[in-house]
Amino acid sequence: MLRLRNISYSINGREIIKGINMQFRGDMIYSILGPNGAGKSTLAYVTMGVLKPTTGRILLGDRDITDFSITEKAKLGISMMWQEPARYEGITVREYLTLGGKLRTNKDELQEVLELVGLSYELYAHRFVDKSLSGGERKRIELASLLLLKPRYAILDEPDSGLDITAGRLIENVLDYFRKIRTTVILITHHEEIAAKTDFAYFVCAGKLIKKGFSREIVQYYKETCGRCFLAEMRVR
Numbered sequence: 001m002l003r004l005r006n007i008s009y010s011i012n013g014r015e016i017i018k019g020i021n022m023q024f025r026g027d028m029i030y031s032i033l034g035p036n037g038a039g040k041s042t043l044a045y046v047t048m049g050v051l052k053p054t055t056g057r058i059l060l061g062d063r064d065i066t067d068f069s070i071t072e073k074a075k076l077g078i079s080m081m082w083q084e085p086a087r088y089e090g091i092t093v094r095e096y097l098t099l100g101g102k103l104r105t106n107k108d109e110l111q112e113v114l115e116l117v118g119l120s121y122e123l124y125a126h127r128f129v130d131k132s133l134s135g136g137e138r139k140r141i142e143l144a145s146l147l148l149l150k151p152r153y154a155i156l157d158e159p160d161s162g163l164d165i166t167a168g169r170l171i172e173n174v175l176d177y178f179r180k181i182r183t184t185v186i187l188i189t190h191h192e193e194i195a196a197k198t199d200f201a202y203f204v205c206a207g208k209l210i211k212k213g214f215s216r217e218i219v220q221y222y223k224e225t226c227g228r229c230f231l232a233e234m235r236v237r
């Protein structure tokens with residue numbers, strides 16, 4: 001089980017995350033739901049090791065991994081899909097997905113994961129992962145790479161951003177695949193329809209954990225709470 005204990009993060013005297021406690025059990029799909037600017041992505045970066053928490057600890061089972069690097073956490077089976085995928089000059093999609101041939105896989109498996117994210121193996125396997133691809137295509141390819149890695153924990157930071165209207169179905173397919181291979185997913189989103197596809201949700205706002213529970217219950221609370229906040233802000237204006 002992956003646990004966040006009293007995690008806070010501050011920068012330049014500003015507290016972005018405020019004493020958050022969460023736990024992620026095996027074989028479940030979680031979402032961290034909240035409006036833009038709530039601190040969700042910062043929490044993902046802290047969990048992955050991009051940022052170090054100001055206070056608090058990150059535990060994997062009984063092991064304290066708070067100060068582990070991204071590489072060290074990856075070796076433990078924790079992987080992350082970034083909100084803005086990187087570009088790589090001179091690397092084909094096939095090379096990228098197989099880590100330059102280091103990841104043992106076959107054409108059938110590559111074809112399966114590419115089709116799962118809505119891309120044709122024949123059309124994309126030998127294309128380069130560079131500026132010739134759109135942001136949405138690169139996002140789909142990064143999702144495919146995460147599926148091939150089969151991590152113990154997959155952190156998906158806004159996986160639907162930059163995608164077209166088929167994003168909802170695509171995310172559903174990806175989550176079903178992760179369920180099949182028994183990967184625990186932590187999905188960061190501000191879209192309630194995406195969070196509703198998960199099993200359990202944490203609602204975060206202004207850097208604080210507001211509520212947790214079964215996803216559909218939290219989604220309903222999120223709609224009502226954020227709706228009231230929006231109306232109150234409009235009245236002030």
